[in-house]
Amino acid sequence: MPSQRVTSRPGRSALTEAQLIQRACGGDGSAIRSLYERYAPRVYAVVRRIAGDDDLAQDYAQEAWIRAIRALPTFRGDARFSTWLHRIAVNAALQALRRSDTRRKREAPMPETLPVAPRIGDSLLEQRLEAAMDALPPGMREVLILHDVEGYTHEEIGDALGVASGTSKSQLFKARARMRTLLQGIDGTDTGQGAEAWSI
Amino acid sequence: MEHLTLETLSRLVGEAPDAAERRHLAECAECRAELEALTEQTLALGRLPEIRPPLGDWTILEARLASEGLARPDRDFLGMARTPAWMKVAATILLFLGGTGLGMTLAPRSPFSGPSATPGGPDTPYSFTASSVSTLPEAEAAVRLAERRYMDALVQYRQLLDTEGGSARGTTPESRLAALEYLVAAGQAALEQAPADPVINGFLASALAERQATRQATLRQVGSADDWY
Numbered sequence: 001m002p003s004q005r006v007t008s009r010p011g012r013s014a015l016t017e018a019q020l021i022q023r024a025c026g027g028d029g030s031a032i033r034s035l036y037e038r039y040a041p042r043v044y045a046v047v048r049r050i051a052g053d054d055d056l057a058q059d060y061a062q063e064a065w066i067r068a069i070r071a072l073p074t075f076r077g078d079a080r081f082s083t084w085l086h087r088i089a090v091n092a093a094l095q096a097l098r099r100s101d102t103r104r105k106r107e108a109p110m111p112e113t114l115p116v117a118p119r120i121g122d123s124l125l126e127q128r129l130e131a132a133m134d135a136l137p138p139g140m141r142e143v144l145i146l147h148d149v150e151g152y153t154h155e156e157i158g159d160a161l162g163v164a165s166g167t168s169k170s171q172l173f174k175a176r177a178r179m180r181t182l183l184q185g186i187d188g189t190d191t192g193q194g195a196e197a198w199s200i
Numbered sequence: 201m202e203h204l205t206l207e208t209l210s211r212l213v214g215e216a217p218d219a220a221e222r223r224h225l226a227e228c229a230e231c232r233a234e235l236e237a238l239t240e241q242t243l244a245l246g247r248l249p250e251i252r253p254p255l256g257d258w259t260i261l262e263a264r265l266a267s268e269g270l271a272r273p274d275r276d277f278l279g280m281a282r283t284p285a286w287m288k289v290a291a292t293i294l295l296f297l298g299g300t301g302l303g304m305t306l307a308p309r310s311p312f313s314g315p316s317a318t319p320g321g322p323d324t325p326y327s328f329t330a331s332s333v334s335t336l337p338e339a340e341a342a343v344r345l346a347e348r349r350y351m352d353a354l355v356q357y358r359q360l361l362d363t364e365g366g367s368a369r370g371t372t373p374e375s376r377l378a379a380l381e382y383l384v385a386a387g388q389a390a391l392e393q394a395p396a397d398p399v400i401n402g403f404l405a406s407a408l409a410e411r412q413a414t415r416q417a418t419l420r421q422v423g424s425a426d427d428w429y
Contacts, residue, residue, distance in 0.1 A: 029262065029271045036258055041250035048251050061253055062261050069270045129244060148245040169211075176210035180238055 017081060025072045032069060039085055040065075046086065047093040049145045052134040060096050064089035090146065090160060097138060132182040140175035147172050201228065209235045213242050255378035263415055380411040 015023070015034070023031035043064055048057035068088045075084055133141055142161060146152040147168070154165040154172075161168065204212075204224055212235055217225060225232055265271035387404030394400055 024271075027269075027271050029265070029273050032265065032271050033258065033262070036261065040257070041252050044253040044257075045249070045251040049248075054254075058254055058257060061257070062264060065261050066264060066268065066270070069265060070268075125244060126248060129241075129248060133245075144245070148242050149248055151246070173207045173210040176213065176238055176242065177206035179241060180206055180210075180234075183241065 018077070021072065021075060021081060024069065035081075036065065039082060042082065043085065043089045046089050046145070046150060049130070049133060049149060050090070050093040050097060050142060052136075052138070052141060056096075056100070060093040061089070063096060064092040067092050086150075087160075090150075094142065094160060097142075128183055129179075132179050135182055136175055136178055140171055140178060143168050143171040144175035144179065148176070203228065204231050204234075206234070206238075209238050213239050256376075256381075259377050259381060259415065377411065377414045380407060380414055383407040384411055 015031070017035075020031045020034050024035055040061075044057065044061045047060040047064060048054070051057040051060050064085075068085050071088065075081065133144065136144065143157055146157045146160065147154070152160070154168040157163075157168040158165040163171075201224075204221060208221065209231065212221065212225075225235065262271065262273065266273055384404065384407045387400060387407050390400045391404060
């Protein structure tokens with residue numbers, strides 16, 4: 001089990017991550033909050049991208065945390081806590097997405113142009129990428145996020161999605177190509193400019 | 201010359217081209233540029249930052265964890281340790297303004313003749329005007345009465361908002377909850393400095409009551425969207 005030192009509260013003694021996990025197992029709200037504060041942005045980022053929607057993302061993230069805290073006694077430290085938590089978040093989001101009607105809705109024909117809703121702090125490039133990912137069909141989006149954003153291998157993606165690794169590969173290539181087309185649609189002037197279009 | 205497809209170029213982002221693809225790329229500037237753009241796109245995806253959850257997310261989670269028996273409430277959460285300095289200042293100003301407003305309510309130039317008030321308990325009739333407030337017990341009674349009136353007005357305000365469908369205008373429950381958390385934290389901190397201060401006690405009681413009501417409303421919303429797990 002990793003023993004990175006994290007400070008749970010200013011003015012309080014620092015606790016190791018292992019100590020925080022141990023306390024969280026016992027239902028210590030303060031320890032759970034410390035773990036939440038440390039990892040919430042990472043959990044939220046992956047579920048937000050898989051969900052492709054802000055409203056769903058919060059529900060999915062909450063579900064991921066509930067599952068993680070519930071499963072905390074089974075965490076043995078074989079992997080890093082962050083990796084373990086990340087897997088739970090990915091699985092929770094994928095399962096939730098499959099149970100929701102949004103999958104069917106999202107497989108509707110893609111729009112010609114994409115509205116890019118700016119969020120404070122996001123760079124223009126990030127906004128364009130997030131908007132294009134949101135517009136991908138769920139299957140492509142999941143593979144693209146897990147591979148290109150989160151760094152999963154095709155074997156790991158195959159396990160998570162219940163598909164062959166070859167399917168994951170072909171979906172990835174389609175997703176990258178679709179992203180490219182979508183981003184050109186967002187830019188409007190990008191066609192044929194190649195890498196120059198990426199200089200913000 | 202037939203260009204490489206976008207899917208083929210996508211594959212070449214991470215895999216080596218075969219002989220034919222290599223030859224084509226050597227001759228075709230357009231496909232090389234497209235491959236470069238796809239490579240940049242892929243690298244940019246790997247650099248996307250983490251995303252902070254919305255305000256109030258922890259509060260909702262904390263309530264859910266508690267309701268499922270997975271966590272005891274985080275008592276220290278009410279402390280000011282992690283409240284940003286600017287938020288403390290804002291809350292302090294708000295407390296000051298609230299106190300000032302209450303003071304103005306009780307000021308001599310605004311004759312205060314409320315219904316029955318209570319110097320020592322809720323059941324003892326007590327009538328006064330602001331000009332009659334000359335002792336500490338009378339002042340405390342006046343403050344308690346003002347608090348009660350404020351709470352009554354707040355209840356009526358919420359009822360009117362509910363009946364007119366305006367409760368959500370311009371504010372999400374999450375953002376309201378987050379703002380109330382800060383107010384509660386500010387009230388707690390202020391109370392540590394002046395534990396017996398009736399104004400601060402009244403303010404904190406109001407903030408706690410509002411927070412509880414908002415939490416319940418938020419949880420009802422969350423519950424309605426929970427059918428997927």
